Amino acid sequence: MSAYVLTLPQLRGIMWDVTKAITSFPDNQILHAFQPNGQPGFEITQNLIYLNVSPQDDPNDKQQYTLYGPGDNLNATGATTYTTVFSVDFTLYGPNSYDNAVMIKSRILNDDIREIMTNQLVFPVADIPAPRYAPYDFNDQYYNRTDLTVTIYVGSIRTASVPYLQSAAIISIPDVGPQIPFFVEPGGTLPGSGLDFSDPGNSEYIPLT
Amino acid sequence: MFNLARIIGSRNWNQNFTVNRMAGGYVKGYFVPTVTVLNLDGAIIPHKTRKSVKIPAGDTIEGAIDIYTSTTLMTASQNATLDGTGNLPDEVIWRGDTYKIISEEDFSDYGFNLYAAVRKSSSLADSIVTP
Numbered sequence: 099m100s101a102y103v104l105t106l107p108q109l110r111g112i113m114w115d116v117t118k119a120i121t122s123f124p125d126n127q128i129l130h131a132f133q134p135n136g137q138p139g140f141e142i143t144q145n146l147i148y149l150n151v152s153p154q155d156d157p158n159d160k161q162q163y164t165l166y167g168p169g170d171n172l173n174a175t176g177a178t179t180y181t182t183v184f185s186v187d188f189t190l191y192g193p194n195s196y197d198n199a200v201m202i203k204s205r206i207l208n209d210d211i212r213e214i215m216t217n218q219l220v221f222p223v224a225d226i227p228a229p230r231y232a233p234y235d236f237n238d239q240y241y242n243r244t245d246l247t248v249t250i251y252v253g254s255i256r257t258a259s260v261p262y263l264q265s266a267a268i269i270s271i272p273d274v275g276p277q278i279p280f281f282v283e284p285g286g287t288l289p290g291s292g293l294d295f296s297d298p299g300n301s302e303y304i305p306l307t
Numbered sequence: 308m309f310n311l312a313r314i315i316g317s318r319n320w321n322q323n324f325t326v327n328r329m330a331g332g333y334v335k336g337y338f339v340p341t342v343t344v345l346n347l348d349g350a351i352i353p354h355k356t357r358k359s360v361k362i363p364a365g366d367t368i369e370g371a372i373d374i375y376t377s378t379t380l381m382t383a384s385q386n387a388t389l390d391g392t393g394n395l396p397d398e399v400i401w402r403g404d405t406y407k408i409i410s411e412e413d414f415s416d417y418g419f420n421l422y423a424a425v426r427k428s429s430s431l432a433d434s435i436v437t438p
Contacts, residue, residue: 114336126333137338138384138393149336 145192312418349376
């Protein structure tokens with residue numbers, strides 16, 4: 099299995115597709131926030147959606163599962179799968195901002211919309227907090243604004259080569275009888291063991307218990 | 308009314324500068340501009356000290372200029388989300404640095420406009436985000 103890891107721009111793109119499918123807004127009214135060079139502004143009468151995707155800590159992003167499979171003569175393959183968790187922040191402006199937020203909150207769990215995500219290992223969490231209506235003061239006018247946050251679980255797979263054991267030292271230790279410690283003087287012998295105790299460093303021999 | 312266009316255009320004050328005008332539209336949520344290079348003239352003076360700012364990522368240079376010109380430069384438009392087209396603020400290339408227009412004071416009744424522009428680390432032409 100090859101590696102599959104979605105980049106942040108890819109995730110933003112998936113969530114843009116999801117938002118488009120839910121709202122059917124024109125392309126120029128579903129926008130990514132924090133574009134490096136900024137972007138043209140908007141007017142108070144327009145219904146717009148700004149998207150931001152950012153990583154989020156979660157108990158479910160700690161586990162990893164590695165599945166080993168055959169590789170070449172020297173290596174096996176290890177495919178490690180894990181979950182990363184992101185919060186998708188929808189910032190909605192315009193007279194219908196709240197209604198659009200409620201529509202996204204509801205529709206994002208429908209099968210036709212989830213399919214866009216699940217095909218790419220993106221899974222929305224059903225526990226979606228209520229949208230927050232937070233009008234925004236600009237040029238002495240309150241712009242209608244509603245914030246909605248949806249948590250998504252994203253599956254990732256990374257592969258690595260795992261080398262096979264090529265050789266191993268095998269040491270045979272003779273059965274020396276009773277499992278009791280005993281002592282051999284330097285230069286002494288232990289009948290039947292074949293061990294050489296002429297080296298003082300080997301003078302003490304304690305069988306493994 | 309008096310008109311200062313001749314003073315702004317005087318050889319004592321006037322100099323040429325390059326402007327990147329960036330009109331474009333949205334592609335899958337990203338604003339993608341097309342850069343058009345213009346050669347304009349006006350009087351440019353420092354707006355604030357060009358200084359080095361020490362941050363963990365390195366020493367960065369910040370600065371700003373004022374531009375007096377009888378032509379019109381662009382700040383960010385607000386209609387890209389209405390009709391699908393719009394523009395980012397103009398970039399002014401002056402003495403090898405790139406500046407982005409952030410404010411406009413419309414004295415056109417008196418023959419000129421005054422703009423402030425802040426230094427960018429690079430031209431947008433080098434960093435256009437595409438989907």
